[in-house]
Structures are given as C-alpha cells and as structure tokens.
Amino acid sequence: MTEPDAGSDAMSMRARIRREGEAWKLEAYKNMITAGHKAQAFFVVTRFPEAGERAMGAVMVDADSPGVSVSKVHKKMGLRGVPEAEVAFDDVLVPDADILLEGDAEGRAMRTILSQFNHERLGNSAMCVGVAAGALRESIRYAQERTVGGKRIIDLQGIGWKLAEMSTKVEAARLMVWRAASKADMAGHDQPTPALEIAQAKWYANVVAQEVANEAIQIHGGYGYTREFPVERMFRDVRGLAIGAGTIEIQKNLIARLLDRGSK
Ligand SMILES: Cc1cc2nc3c(=O)[nH]c(=O)nc-3n(C[C@H](O)[C@H](O)[C@H](O)COP(=O)(O)OP(=O)(O)OC[C@H]3O[C@@H](n4cnc5c(N)ncnc54)[C@H](O)[C@@H]3O)c2cc1C
Known part of the structure; x- marks a missing residue:
C-alpha cells in the first residue's frame, strides 16, 4: 500500500493499473513493504483510473513477473528480524484472475x-x-x-x-x-x-x-x-x-x- 509520497494519506497514491488487451498493466513503486525482499507474491493496492480518478482496488502480483524488482532493503532501528523493502512494478502484466478487488468510482x-x-x-x-x-x-x-x-x-x-x-x-x-x-x-x-x-x-x-x-x-x-x-x-x-x-x-x-x- 505505502509509497514514498503516500503513507498516512493513501489517497495520494500514484500506483496505476490499466487494461492492456486481454490483461492489465501495473505501474507502481511501493515502500516499507514488510519482508518485500523475500515475498513470493505481492498484494498491491492501486488506482484504477479508467474506473474514475478516485477508484482504487487491489491486485496480486507474482514476484517472478517481468518488471518486478526490489530496489532497496531498509536498515531499521528495531524489528530487525523482518526488514521492510522498496519494490518497483514497471509495466507488470496482471491477468484478469489476479485482479482481487477491481477499483470502482463509488469506493x-x-x-x-x-x-x-x-x-x-x-x-x-x-x-x-x-x-x-x-x-x-x-x-x-x-x-x-x-x-x-x-x-x-x-x-x-x-x-x-x-x-x-x-x-x-x-x-x-x-x-x-x-x-x-x-x-x-x-x-x-x-x-x-x-x-x-x-x-x-x-x-x-x-x-x-x-x-x-x-x-x-x-x-x-x-x-x-x-x-x-x-x-x-x-x-x-x-x-x-x-x-x-x-x-x-x-x-x-x-x-x-x-x-x-x-x-x-
Ligand atoms: C515497521 C513498519 C512496517 C511497515 N510495514 C508496511 C507494509 O508491510 N506495507 C505497507 O504498505 N506499509 C508498511 N509500513 C508503512 C506505514 O504504514 C507508514 O510508514 C505509515 O502509514 C506512515 O506513513 P509515512 O511513513 O509516509 O508517514 P507520513 O504519512 O508522511 O507521516 C509523517 C508524520 O505526520 C503525521 N501525520 C500524517 N498525516 C497526519 C494527519 N492528517 N494528522 C496528524 N498527523 C499526521 C504522521 O502521524 C507522522 O507522524 C510499515 C511501517 C513500519 C514502521
């Protein structure tokens, strides 16, 4: 969910997913993702701009999908057993089946x-x-x-x-x-x-x-x-x-x- 410029204020989120032929294309950069560097799959909260500027939903993304990369693992003051990571999703293709909650204009x-x-x-x-x-x-x-x-x-x-x-x-x-x-x-x-x-x-x-x-x-x-x-x-x-x-x-x-x- 969290992004570098959208933590407490989730509504400032920049992540976007758009229809691309038979599938969807996700563009997102997430921050402070607990155990993100070890994850096999990500639950990504994103905007669905085609459904409305404020429409947000969630998709599942396989960590092995092309375009997914871990760009940083934070060193922390405490809770050191499980670090938080920054994860980039660059034009990642997401099939229909992995759209868990499709964003809607009504929220x-x-x-x-x-x-x-x-x-x-x-x-x-x-x-x-x-x-x-x-x-x-x-x-x-x-x-x-x-x-x-x-x-x-x-x-x-x-x-x-x-x-x-x-x-x-x-x-x-x-x-x-x-x-x-x-x-x-x-x-x-x-x-x-x-x-x-x-x-x-x-x-x-x-x-x-x-x-x-x-x-x-x-x-x-x-x-x-x-x-x-x-x-x-x-x-x-x-x-x-x-x-x-x-x-x-x-x-x-x-x-x-x-x-x-x-x-x-
Ligand atoms: C150990 C840890 C694990 C985490 N794991 C995850 C995770 O797995 N996935 C994930 O998505 N995120 C995770 N986070 C991120 C966490 O949800 C955010 O850090 C948190 O929501 C705050 O966002 P921010 O860091 O952007 O701070 P900001 O939103 O920039 O806030 C900065 C300061 O301003 C205050 N503030 C902001 N808005 C208001 C307001 N309206 N009124 C009063 N004060 C305000 C805040 O309380 C804070 O003190 C984790 C964070 C930590 C520390």
Whole structure:
C-alpha cells in the first residue's frame, strides 16, 4: 500500500493499473513493504483510473513477473528480524484472475481494503501489550535482584512507584485489546469490525508500550542501555509499531471522526 509520497494519506497514491488487451498493466513503486525482499507474491493496492480518478482496488502480483524488482532493503532501528523493502512494478502484466478487488468510482473496493487494517491494528496492539508485559517482567526481576546501598531497588519508593504505574498501564492496555478483540469476535466474519475500539486500543497500546519500555531501561540503569539486557531491544521494537498499521496520530484522527459520526 505505502509509497514514498503516500503513507498516512493513501489517497495520494500514484500506483496505476490499466487494461492492456486481454490483461492489465501495473505501474507502481511501493515502500516499507514488510519482508518485500523475500515475498513470493505481492498484494498491491492501486488506482484504477479508467474506473474514475478516485477508484482504487487491489491486485496480486507474482514476484517472478517481468518488471518486478526490489530496489532497496531498509536498515531499521528495531524489528530487525523482518526488514521492510522498496519494490518497483514497471509495466507488470496482471491477468484478469489476479485482479482481487477491481477499483470502482463509488469506493467500495477501497473501503473493503481499509477495513482490513482493523485486523492488522488489533494484532499490532496485541504485540505492544506483549512487549510491554515483557519489559515489566524484566524490570520486576531486575529490581528484585539489584541492590544499591545495601537495599533492593524494588524497596525504593521511586522504583516501586514506577513498577506500579507500569503494571497498571499494561493491564489497562491489555483490557482494551481484549475488549476490541472480543467485540470483533462477536461481530462475526460478515459484520464490520469495531473500528473505534480497535483504533483506541492501538493508540493506547502503542503509547503504553513506549512508556513502559522506556521506564524499563531507566530501572535497569546503565545495563538497560546495553545489549546485554532485552529491554533496549523492546524499546527499539515498539517504536516501529507506533508507526506501522497507521500512526498514533492517524488513530486519533479516526477516533475523532468516528465520535463525530455518533460511535460510542
Ligand atoms: C515497521 C513498519 C512496517 C511497515 N510495514 C508496511 C507494509 O508491510 N506495507 C505497507 O504498505 N506499509 C508498511 N509500513 C508503512 C506505514 O504504514 C507508514 O510508514 C505509515 O502509514 C506512515 O506513513 P509515512 O511513513 O509516509 O508517514 P507520513 O504519512 O508522511 O507521516 C509523517 C508524520 O505526520 C503525521 N501525520 C500524517 N498525516 C497526519 C494527519 N492528517 N494528522 C496528524 N498527523 C499526521 C504522521 O502521524 C507522522 O507522524 C510499515 C511501517 C513500519 C514502521
């Protein structure tokens, strides 16, 4: 979906697909594609200009198709196990069978695509709760073991209060993710996903995970800043989760829009 000049604002997308005889021809340049350098096939969101200037849909493209190339693999701050890539699609032929959602002037296909982000956002929120819970667990263990001036640091009120706040935030974020997930579960496959609860859960879990991972480094002191303890990695990993799947700011925009439309 993402392009160098179209991230939060997907409607600025330049990718285009046009009819070319029996097939279609795709021209696109995509950025920040997770594991794009290893993909065997791509789900590409593109404009269908022949159906209208705002018509957008999605096609499947085999990575071996002529015209597909990986032009860059980004080096990242965190989440280093799975890099993001830039992928070019130069006049790639796409057969009819691989047009998954044909773009339409009414925007039905694009609404279907955007609604799928709710699933990704819920997974992203759950990852943030998991990392925050891990950072809390590491912090409790360290605070119980580390002594300063003959005292365990967990017995220092300043550290104990940090842990108290961290654990409360983790539980609040966890409950929000559970609430959104259970509402999505109850809605079933043919019903819209609960966009408001999911956006709230993602925003909150993104913020809490960053705060908790940051405090975890503080509790670990100098060791927290080294690669010998896992909390520095947690801090780097959650930073990216607050950007992917729609940034924190975009979640807040969505929440405000849904409130304006009467969601509670
Ligand atoms: C780890 C990771 C994995 C990713 N994986 C994928 C992937 O697999 N596929 C894919 O397509 N994309 C992927 N992305 C891209 C991601 O979706 C975009 O980076 C994200 O949507 C933001 O777009 P942008 O980077 O262009 O930032 P921009 O849209 O340029 O935003 C820059 C800043 O401005 C803020 N901003 C923008 N618009 C508004 C607004 N209206 N109101 C307030 N603030 C605003 C943003 O929140 C941000 O802080 C991934 C990103 C990351 C970090």
